[in-house]
Amino acid sequence: MDRRFLLQAWTLALISKARAAEPLPVVATFSILADMTRVIGGDDITVRTLVPVDGDAHAWEPKPADLRAVRAAAVLVQNGLGLEGWMARMPKAADFKGLLVTAARDVEPRLMTEDGKQVTDPHAWQDPRNGVLYVRAIADGLRGALPEAAARMTSRADAYISEIEVTDRFITEALAAIPAAKRIILTSHDAFGYYGARYGITLRAVQGISTEGEPSAKDIATLVAQIKREKIHAVFVENMTDPRLSAAVARESGAVLGPNVYSDALSPSGGPADTYLKMLRHNTQRFAEAMALN
Ligand SMILES: [Zn+2]
Structure with a gap:
């Protein structure tokens, strides 16, 4: 001190x-x-x-x-x-x-x-x-x-x-059944790196670490090709990001636009992620469902 x-x-x-x-x-x-x-x-x-x-x-x-x-x-x-x-x-x-x-x-x-x-x-x-x-x-x-x-x-x-x-x-157990080859998640901005490192999941993201940068057309094209190659089922949009870019990526790659996940902000009270612990559980359940379909 x-x-x-x-x-x-x-x-x-x-x-x-x-x-x-x-x-x-x-x-x-x-x-x-x-x-x-x-x-x-x-x-x-x-x-x-x-x-x-x-x-x-x-x-x-x-x-x-x-x-x-x-x-x-x-x-x-x-x-x-x-x-x-x-x-x-x-x-x-x-x-x-x-x-x-x-x-x-x-x-x-x-x-x-x-x-x-x-x-x-x-x-x-x-x-x-x-x-x-x-x-x-x-x-x-x-x-x-x-x-x-x-x-x-x-x-x-x-x-x-x-x-x-x-x-x-709970998270470790919820993800235990997902085989290594399917452990890929795509989110709107790159907010789940620590989560991925903890639970052995590879992360892809439409935007970078901050929401302030804009990906180029070339970045988007590379990402779309990667989604197709890696057979990623869903694009997840975080509650606090603009969904339009992710929607466009989903459209072009054939991926499904997944349910909201919560990275940098909780949901309003009464929502699915209105505490830190509920946020971790909610995200995990949504990710597990989507990765099973990768
Ligand atoms: Zn963030």
């Missing part, structure tokens, strides 16, 4: 003591982190999400109300690994004075080559083992900011970690 962290934690402890039983105001950059943070913080905190459900965390811009919420927050939880490019300026613009928590703090980053450049894949939460690391990092931050609730944070975090581990085993 560095000195700056300790100082911030100490300042926050004084602030929170003065506030007594008021829940600690926490802001998370996007819905998946907000869900994790809520589970760990329980009634001891309130959580506001910046990028909403079904929203795109790569390309997002804060509105004045978001900056006000960040200014009032005691803790701001971000992913890191370059997901939220807009976080480079936003805390300063919002005059944020609380504790910044990087959920991916302890993650071993996955590097990829894109257009000849080496880039870091930010979608680490798609591997549940990284989800566990996220929970530990967020719990550390919340405990630092609200020491009097530390024991409760720890017990909620421990119970949550057990649930994530159960989900990881």
